[in-house]
Amino acid sequence: MQLNPTPTLHDIITARKIVYQYLKPTPLHYYSTLSELIGAKVWVKHENHHPVGAFKVRGGVNLAAHLSASEKAAGLYTASTGNHGQSIAFAARAYGIKATIAVPEGANPSKVKAMRRMGAEIIFHGKDFDTAREMIMTMAEEKGGKFIGPTEEALICGVGSYALEILDDLPDVEAIIVPVGGGSSASAAGIVCKSINEKIEVFGCQSAQAPSMQLSWKSGEIISAQMETFAEGVATRVPFPNTQRIMREHLDDFLLVDDNEIEESILLYLKHTHNLAEGAGAIPLATAIRYKERFRGKKIVLVLSGGNLNINKLRKIIAKYRGAHDIKLQ
């Protein structure tokens, strides 16, 4: 199947049927505590409740469903900091395809273990996603296999099912806040929301310690930037042109928060919702708190995109913020 260069609402609705062969809708819960904290009516979309703990898996199963027999036989090659790789490993296992995944040295060990457990071959290479990506693209070409970029259209279409679910459950949502790593999730939310009701605001957000996608979005140019965030899910150094194009059309704004605000939001999620968020997953909460005047009184959805936080990192965060007056570990 040839997908349109820019997926449409119809493409996303079509993909949803495939997604639901493997996955179930995730909950959208209202939290009165977070609502008081932000001064808005706050729902959380629990993408951390998926089997692999992150939204990406919706994309992988849709992509695998559209591979040709020869593509399946040749195997899949990709690079990932973790959740995209888990998605491809999950889908490859479901379809009996071999997956080879390059990860940066020092990648989140629990994500790497999870990929291996699903049968993927893991190659550690380079200091970040982009270095690993360059290596594996060359390898895929040499071996005749298909390289899967993390923002391919079939992935965006599959991922978009989460945005359809938000509108099913809360048709009068006024704003959705989405973390941006590669931008597939924000692109999908933008396409869905603006196609159905253009008044629904869609906000991208990222760590200020990895602002390449935000700088590119603001300027309209593809700008690489320093990448020093602990939140590997948004640790993008070289921006993705296809999602930039979609996001420039569909996002209302693109906001940055600092890593320390993200860490605090991990604790706030634990305290107020008893959910573990990974760094990327906590960014929308940090964004809603920092820019609360933008959301005052509105019905907003925070996309808790993933929960795959290393327990050792959690320990450090809890130790660091112990006693901070606005966290109060009670």
Next chain:
Amino acid sequence: MQLNPTPTLHDIITARKIVYQYLKPTPLHYYSTLSELIGAKVWVKHENHHPVGAFKVRGGVNLAAHLSASEKAAGLYTASTGNHGQSIAFAARAYGIKATIAVPEGANPSKVKAMRRMGAEIIFHGKDFDTAREMIMTMAEEKGGKFIGPTEEALICGVGSYALEILDDLPDVEAIIVPVGGGSSASAAGIVCKSINEKIEVFGCQSAQAPSMQLSWKSGEIISAQMETFAEGVATRVPFPNTQRIMREHLDDFLLVDDNEIEESILLYLKHTHNLAEGAGAIPLATAIRYKERFRGKKIVLVLSGGNLNINKLRKIIAKYRGAHDIKLQ
């Protein structure tokens, strides 16, 4: 509506329609890491993914649906260490009923806050559940309101929907391990499993630091026992005769684990599934590990009954087990 003294499979199937007016099915996920650890095929039933973070809410909405107009007008009175109270508060708010809930002094503050936020009036009384219960029963009688015990038949019927979901998702499950506080969840699982396929084993489990329900089950007599567990969800001192009767008919065994094993299982859940379990919620995992020879090679389901762990308690557990060789906070 008059419910049978012992609920039947039909009662539970009937209640499910009411439960789904307010709640959605929760996920049943397979975890290869836990499977390796236990030497079985291990699924987790994620009752921690409910809006109030625990299975109890299924019961509350079913109970409220069956109240008479005069019962609704007079209001509900109950006692709780937290999750049952949240369930009643959730249901009372949904039906516009006033709820008054007695909690023991020192009750989990996040559970108390959640009940208040849903509009319930909270009265602190006594050192444990049973002391609070005696007080509120007297108050209900004086005020002419309905006292709701935590193991009423309408609650068991609503709760039973989780067991139906397990059999829908995994019809060839061989054993289900359920934590016992009041016993509503284990009773419901017993009724469902033994009615559908009596070969499915159902195990109750509890903290050895609060063994009253287990001692009563083993002996056939109602035996009160010391209650010193940190896991308030299973902190039962005075056993409940109605669930004892059902559990004696339907449980295959009733196992105990120590509080320190429960704490370790909270960490194992965080590490391997990225889910926060409260003490009661982690008991089935601790049980499967301690008694692993009972489950070897089988398809088993651990009921993660709730996730409402206090973040300060989590901090202490992480600090206590840091470096323990079988946890390895990596």
